[in-house]
Amino acid sequence: METQQHPHHEEQARLQHTFQEIERQRADIGPVYHGQDYVEQLLEAKREETRQRLDLLASEPYFGRLDFREESKSEPFPLYIGKRGMDDKETGQPYIIDWRAPVASLFYSFTGGDASVTYEAPDGTIEGDIYLKRSLSIRDKTLQRVVDSYERGGDNIGLNDEFLLYKLGDKKDNRLRDIVSTIQAEQDLIIRAPRYKALIIQGAAGSGKTTIALHRLAFLLYQYQQQIRAERMIIFAPNTMFLDYISGVLPELGVGNVKQTTFAEWALDILDGNVRLADGTTEGNRWFSLEGTRPAINDETPGRFKGSLTFQKWLDDQLRVLEQNFLVDQPFEAWEGRVLPSETIREWFEVEYRHYHLAARRERLTARINRWLEMQLTNIGDPKVRKDKSKTGKQRLRAYMNKLPKADALSFYQSVFNQGSDDFIPKKILNETKAYLKKGHVLPEDLAPLVWIHHSFNGAEGLVFDHVVVDEAQDVSPFQIALLNTFMNEPSFTILGDLAQGIHAYRGVQRWDELSAMFDEQHNSYHVLKQSYRSTLEIIEFANRILPFTDTGLPPAEPVFRSGDPVDIVPLGKAADQLAAITSFIRDNQERGMRTIAIICRTDEECRLIHELMLPAGIEANLIAEGQSQYRGGVTVVPVYLAKGLEFDAVLIANANERLYARTTQDAKLLYVGCTRALHRLTLLYEGDLSPLIG
């Protein structure tokens, strides 16, 4: 139901007044300071922050209004809610309320009814009544839409979703956007959850997981501004293109400096250039091509095995053994007759330096023996003899220290694989890893173990996280989460994912308790988001039919009532028809105003072939391949495994036949991911027999 409402005069007047107030406050700040005075420079930084806040407000001052009467007051007071807050300069009263402020939570949690409501203020619970809930759309400084979703005493039927539907109907460009104006109650609960938790969120495709995680960071920074710093927050996402796609949201929310990275990039950075990932091990080649048989996934799959907490514990045992046997039971003989007893060396290493990490203990030990050596040399009067002894002593010290293991992650990792493992490591994994390590290469699943070892040798090296977001968390291993946890004083995680989209099951989790089990009860909370906002009712219902084949036991996604075109399933007579069908799909959707259109293929190879055909046919499209760091929008040709996390106005599944999408859980997940990328329109072509997953 779409009832176009005309902007209120009252809101127009308030908006004009708001713009005047913003301008007045902007003018009051005065000119930019360019001088050298340190105190003035600090003040200028604050002023610049205010300027930026006011500029943000000037483009869209607020999006909501809530008339709230506090229990102790006789009249309701209109609260205008915006992305940032602003006080009235004269009265000092809030003029616009930051969406993250406690009172603003009412705007999101309130879903109707005349009963009293409460919110948690810093001084305790505040109770009162709501008289009006109004959404406002302001674009280009113009009030475009006013929708009341609640009026005290009114009939309030059917209006609740209108503003949300209006927002969801938008066409998308190449960036994910903020949703502050339409955050839903179940999403708000997650955004505002307390800081010291490992929140684990299973959310249906399009339920807003990525978006919520970013809003949660903005909330935490606001709520705990004295304790949390943006530079100590980090977001892990599956690839650099996805990072590019989400990179606009935090700046829109006024948040800067949060590190956004992939696990591999982060790990390689910590390992400081000492480790190289093997070439030719891209996931497209290894796991998503159709050549040969696709490897079965079980606990002996390398990613699952090396990502398990059992492997982590086994490595810990090896590290303990290393530490216990670190020293050689030999004295250090600097030259004939000048001996440092092994008991003294042991005392330094095991008692005096026991509080240091192994790398530091080793370094300190070298320095200490060196000092002892220098002392011995001072007793030698003859300079020539002293020089000779010094040379011998230094050479012998080097040789002595070389007998001790290196406290270096890669060397240690190599040594545990080379020593064998009493059958703990499955033969195939052992041999494959040894072969890579021999060439100085590692595989992606070796990164968490290597950083773990590095951490054991060197400690956190000053790295502390105040909060960690892990997106697409069904694809990360328990070992990775345990590793990230060591960089926090107390667990503060937002871990989000969807098991039905677990296409990287060869390295990810199969159940959420694989992750939650590592946190104690008070630190761990699990949420399920069933409502899906991205796609039309028809697309969600269609994708829900594929869901049971993923074998995850997850409930179907629940659509918001946004109806669109039916899903099209089109058989292809002969190969040439495919190009014609793709061309007409693109043209048709462009004419209908779709801004982002994706041709989703099963493999890299299929993408390349289709893309090659498109160019001579006069269709410009971006071909997405692994390792790409930018998502440009427009028309895109993308393999399904790289489309995860992205969304497009219109999606064409290039060939949904039985060969490409067989009746396996892995193919079901891939097809589910592909179909759920579409916001407004979805078409599936197929050549030969239709995939049994569609039925």
Ligand SMILES: Nc1ncnc2c1ncn2[C@@H]1O[C@H](COP(=O)(O)OP(=O)(O)OP(=O)(O)O)[C@@H](O)[C@H]1O
């Ligand atoms: N409350 C909301 N109001 C408006 N739009 C919303 C809301 N929640 C989610 N959306 C929109 O739904 C779409 C999906 O959001 P997002 O990509 O964050 O979901 P997701 O759960 O991470 O999806 P997936 O797992 O399928 O990648 C986005 O376009 C987002 O803007």
